[in-house]
Amino acid sequence: MRMRLRDHTASILVTLLSSAFGVLLLQGTSVLTTLVAGDDISQKQSVQLALSLVAVVFFAIAVYVGGVVTANTVGTVIAGRTRVIALYRLVGASATSLRRAVAVDGLLVGLVGSVLGFGVASGIASGSVGLGVATGAIPDLSYELFSIGLIVPVVAVILVTWLASWVGSRRILDVTPIQAGAAAVEPSRDEASARPVRNVVAFLLIGLGVMLLAGGVALGLVSMFGLLVALLGGILSFSGIVLGAPLFMPAILRLVGRMLGRGPAAKIAAANAVRNPARSTRATIGVVIGVTLVTMFAVAAQGYVDTIMRGREAYPADYGDSDQVLSMTITVFAVLFGFSALIAAVGMVNNLSLSVLQRTRELGLLRALGFTRAQIRGMILAESIQMTVAAVGFGLVLGIVYGWAGAQSLLGSIQGGGFALPSVPWLVLVVAVLAAAVLSTAASIAPSRRATRISPVAALAVE
Numbered sequence: 001m002r003m004r005l006r007d008h009t010a011s012i013l014v015t016l017l018s019s020a021f022g023v024l025l026l027q028g029t030s031v032l033t034t035l036v037a038g039d040d041i042s043q044k045q046s047v048q049l050a051l052s053l054v055a056v057v058f059f060a061i062a063v064y065v066g067g068v069v070t071a072n073t074v075g076t077v078i079a080g081r082t083r084v085i086a087l088y089r090l091v092g093a094s095a096t097s098l099r100r101a102v103a104v105d106g107l108l109v110g111l112v113g114s115v116l117g118f119g120v121a122s123g124i125a126s127g128s129v130g131l132g133v134a135t136g137a138i139p140d141l142s143y144e145l146f147s148i149g150l151i152v153p154v155v156a157v158i159l160v161t162w163l164a165s166w167v168g169s170r171r172i173l174d175v176t177p178i179q180a181g182a183a184a185v186e187p188s189r190d191e192a193s194a195r196p197v198r199n200v201v202a203f204l205l206i207g208l209g210v211m212l213l214a215g216g217v218a219l220g221l222v223s224m225f226g227l228l229v230a231l232l233g234g235i236l237s238f239s240g241i242v243l244g245a246p247l248f249m250p251a252i253l254r255l256v257g258r259m260l261g262r263g264p265a266a267k268i269a270a271a272n273a274v275r276n277p278a279r280s281t282r283a284t285i286g287v288v289i290g291v292t293l294v295t296m297f298a299v300a301a302q303g304y305v306d307t308i309m310r311g312r313e314a315y316p317a318d319y320g321d322s323d324q325v326l327s328m329t330i331t332v333f334a335v336l337f338g339f340s341a342l343i344a345a346v347g348m349v350n351n352l353s354l355s356v357l358q359r360t361r362e363l364g365l366l367r368a369l370g371f372t373r374a375q376i377r378g379m380i381l382a383e384s385i386q387m388t389v390a391a392v393g394f395g396l397v398l399g400i401v402y403g404w405a406g407a408q409s410l411l412g413s414i415q416g417g418g419f420a421l422p423s424v425p426w427l428v429l430v431v432a433v434l435a436a437a438v439l440s441t442a443a444s445i446a447p448s449r450r451a452t453r454i455s456p457v458a459a460l461a462v463e
Contacts, residue, residue, distance in 0.1 A: 011106070011109045011113070011161070011165075012109050012112055012113045012116075013113070014113070015109060015110050015112075015113025015114055015117065015157055015158075015161050016113040016114075016116045016117040016120065017117065017342055018062050018063060018065070018113075018114075018117065018153075018157045018160075018161075019113060019114040019115075019116075019117025019118055019121070019153055019154055019157045020117035020118070020120045020121040020124070021058075021059075021062035021117075021121075021153075022059050022062050022063065022117075022121075022152070022153025022154070022156065022157065023117065023118050023121035023122065023125075023150050023153050023154070024121045024124060024125060025055055025058050025059050025062065025153070026055065026059070026147075026149060026150055026152075026153065027121065027122075027125040027145050027150070028125070029052070029054070029055040030143065030144050030145065030147070031125075031129060031138075031143050031145070034141050034142070034143050034144070050224060050410060050411075050414075053224055053225070053227050053228065053410060054227075054410070056228070056231075057227060057228075057231050057406070059153060059156075060231060060235070061231075061293075062153075063153070063156050063157060063160050064160075064235055065289060065293065067160040067161070067163065067164040068164070068242060068285075068289060085098060099166065099170070102165055102166070103162060103165050103166040105165065106161050106162045106163075106164065106165020106166065107158070107161070107162040107165070109161055109165070110157060110158035110159070110160070110161030110162055111158055113157070113161070114153075114154045114155075114157045114158050114161075115154070117154070117157070118150070118154050122145070122146070125145050126145060129143050129145065198243060198244075199244060199247060201240075201243060202240045202241075202243035202244030202247075203240065203244060204240070205236050205237065205239050205240030205243065206236075206237050206240035206241060206244065207240075208233075208236050208237075209232075209233045209234065209235070209236035209237025209238070209239075209240060210233065210237055211233070212229055212230070212232050212233025212236060212237075213230055213233035213234060213237065213401075213402075213405045214233075215229050215230075215233070216228075216229035216230025216231070216232075216233055216405060216409040217230065217405050217408045217409050217412070219409065220408055220409030220410060220411070220412035220413060221412040221413055221417075221418070221419065222412075222413050223413055224409075224410055224413055224414075226409035226410070226412070226413075227406065227409045227410040229409065230405045230406055230409040231406075233405070234402050234405065234406070238292075238398070238402075241288075241398070242285060245281045245284075245285055245288075246281045249280065249281045249284055249285070249390070249394075250280055250281070252390045252394065253280055253284065253386050253387065253390050254271075255390075256386040256389045256390045257271075257382070257386045268366075268379050280383075280387070284387045284390065284391045285391075287387060287388060287391035287392065287395065287436055288391045288394055288395045288398070289395075290395070290436060290439075291391060291392050291394075291395025291396060291399060291432060291433070291436055292395040292398045292399040292402065293399070294399065294428075294429075294432040295395060295396050295398070295399020295400055295403060295429055295432065296398075296399040296400075296402040296403040296406065297403065298399075298403065298424075298425050298428040298429060298432070299399060299400050299402075299403025299404055299407070299422055299423060299424055299425070300403040300404075300406045300407045301330060301334070301425075302423035302424065302425045303403070303404065303407030303408070303411065303420070303422070303423045304330075304407055304411065305330065305423075306420070306423045307407070307411040307414070307416055307417055307420070308416070309416075310416040310417075311414065311415050311416025311417070312416070313416075314415065314416050315415045315416060363376055366379075377449065381441065384441050385441075388436060388437050388441070391436070392433050392436050392437070395436075396429065396433075400422050400424060403422065404421075404422035404423075407423075408420065
């Protein structure tokens with residue numbers, strides 16, 4: 001079984017962005033290191049160590065987010081092709097062979113996307129440095145943009161995409177040949193809850209991750225290596241949240257759905273979140289990832305700026321004229337943070353669009369029961385609104401916690417650091433919330449129009 005090219009489009013784009021992110025990260029760190037080499041603040045080993053640690057953390061985040069989004073995308077595609085997979089099983093194909101085919105597709109997707117990402121990143125880095133030197137924004141120094149180390153993010157993204165495809169295709173194991181004669185059915189709430197091993201693992205990951213986050217913050221008061229502990233805690237805890245999301249996200253969605261009114265469209269929209277927890281979770285988690293990333297980087301960057309400013313006021317001789325370093329660091333981080341948000345946005349739009357298109361049969365049934373096209377579109381818009389509100393609220397909380405923990409664990413031990421409360425740039429967060437709302441709405445309205453243009457009889461015949 002091979003997925004169609006259009007099924008791979010979003011995954012290729014995600015791997016391209018992940019690879020470009022990793023390559024740009026290494027190149028940006030190299031440029032920053034060269035740029036600040038002659039500055040007073042850069043003479044301190046702590047600054048060099050901080051740049052290296054930030055590079056490792058940002059790259060790990062880029063690869064991790066790419067892997068989560070890719071696995072989520074593959075899972076969404078497979079969920080919509082249950083009947084096709086069941087037909088393959090009916091004619092003798094084994095679940096293992098089908099999963100292997102999906103994994104091979106993932107390997108090819110990772111290879112194509114990573115190579116393209118390397119080219120895109122190299123072009124952006126070379127062009128940006130050339131433009132900066134030409135305009136006088138940065139001095140004309142010997143910047144090392146290309147090194148053997150750049151192959152690391154390329155290879156890492158290829159392997160992560162292959163692994164993510166294998167993990168995302170695990171749903172194939174649940175498909176039985178008898179499902180070839182029926183429409184694809186998502187796991188119910190009871191089925192999603194009746195997975196004790198998965199649920200226990202999810203809660204263990206969350207608990208262990210929270211403890212490591214706290215440990216990283218505490219260690220960060222005496223050493224910058226607390227950032228690595230906090231990074232591991234963040235990855236483990238968020239993995240647990242993604243794994244256990246089908247248990248609690250539907251309840252959050254239903255609570256938000258009750259605020260949308262008591263009309264038929266609003267009631268069905270609210271009920272769908274609980275009736276199909278796997279589907280609603282897959283669509284929502286993309287928004288959570290995007291908002292969490294944007295919030296995390298915004299809070300961490302604001303914490304970095306505040307710490308440097310406190311250090312300049314308290315220790316002017318040690319920090320010297322750090323304006324250029326501060327400006328360039330924020331610029332590089334802003335570009336990298338933009339790439340992270342774009343990775344998550346692609347996954348969010350793709351999963352929301354697929355979730356609507358794969359419900360053509362369900363929408364046809366509602367049309368046959370008397371729902372008008374306007375009511376169908378209203379129902380999908382209501383679902384999009386409740387997903388956005390629930391996911392944005394949840395993502396903001398996670399992003400503030402992760403961003404604060406990252407900044408605190410990295411900067412707590414430097415002069416001007418110490419323990420500080422989260423620095424929240426509310427303007428940036430408001431823009432991120434509005435962007436998430438626009439993206440999620442646009443991602444659901446367009447495919448819903450295509451789905452509702454099909455007559456009820458034709459829609460019911462869709463496999």
